[in-house]
Structures are given as structure tokens and as C-alpha cells.
Amino acid sequence: MSFTDAVRHVLTHYADFTGRARRSEYWWFYLAVVLVNIVLNILAGITGDAGSVLFGIVSVIVSLGLIVPVIAVGVRRLHDIGRTGWWLLIGLVPFVGFVVLIVFFVMDSEPGDNAYGPSPKAGHLA
Numbered sequence: 001m002s003f004t005d006a007v008r009h010v011l012t013h014y015a016d017f018t019g020r021a022r023r024s025e026y027w028w029f030y031l032a033v034v035l036v037n038i039v040l041n042i043l044a045g046i047t048g049d050a051g052s053v054l055f056g057i058v059s060v061i062v063s064l065g066l067i068v069p070v071i072a073v074g075v076r077r078l079h080d081i082g083r084t085g086w087w088l089l090i091g092l093v094p095f096v097g098f099v100v101l102i103v104f105f106v107m108d109s110e111p112g113d114n115a116y117g118p119s120p121k122a123g124h125l126a
Helices: 003-012 023-080 085-092 096-106
Strands: none
8 A cells, every 4th residue: 555545545534443454554644644743843943933833733733633543543453453442542551552552553464354354455465
């Protein structure tokens, strides 16, 4: 899955907590979110105090707008490895939770169909 395909798919299924998401879909979308935040922070730094406030507000609005798609793709990524979406809550545990989620997100897809749906790799090269 390409960068643009991943971003388009996540944003068109922004509130879909069912199904499965491949590693590439999750990580490309995560990269897009990070890049948007970097650009907004650079623009805030370049424009000075007035621009900093403006781009700070824009950054908050963008972050609030992306929170549901970020959670949804995280849940679908966990479904892809055979885990329930409730595992996202382990991220609330300081230090350890973040590491556990990273390990889960880099794991390869569970082969074949699982309880959360058909494999997203079906018909694709791994």
C-alpha cells in the first residue's frame, strides 16, 4: 500500500473500528500525521508570535480532527494481529504500555482470516 493509498483509506474509513489494517497502512498514516504536525510547528515558528497563536489553534483543530482516525486505524491494526482494540488502553501505562504497543504494531499480520475479518494481504504481495 502506498503512502497516498494508506492516507486516503484511513481518512475514508475514519470511524471504522471493524476489519483489519496492514502494517503499511498504519505506519504510512502515522507518518502523515507526524509530517502534518511538523509542518504546522515550522510555520508557527517562522511566523512569530501572532502566527504562533494562529498555527497553535490550527494544530489543535487538526489534532482533534485526526484523533478518531488514529484510534480507528490503531484498532484495525491490532485486529490484524488477532488482538482486540481494547489493547490500545495499555498505552496509558507509563513507559511499558508504549513499548508493548510498538511491538504489537510492528508484528506481521496473522495469516489467513481471523475473528476480525479476512486478511488484508489477500491478493497482495506480503
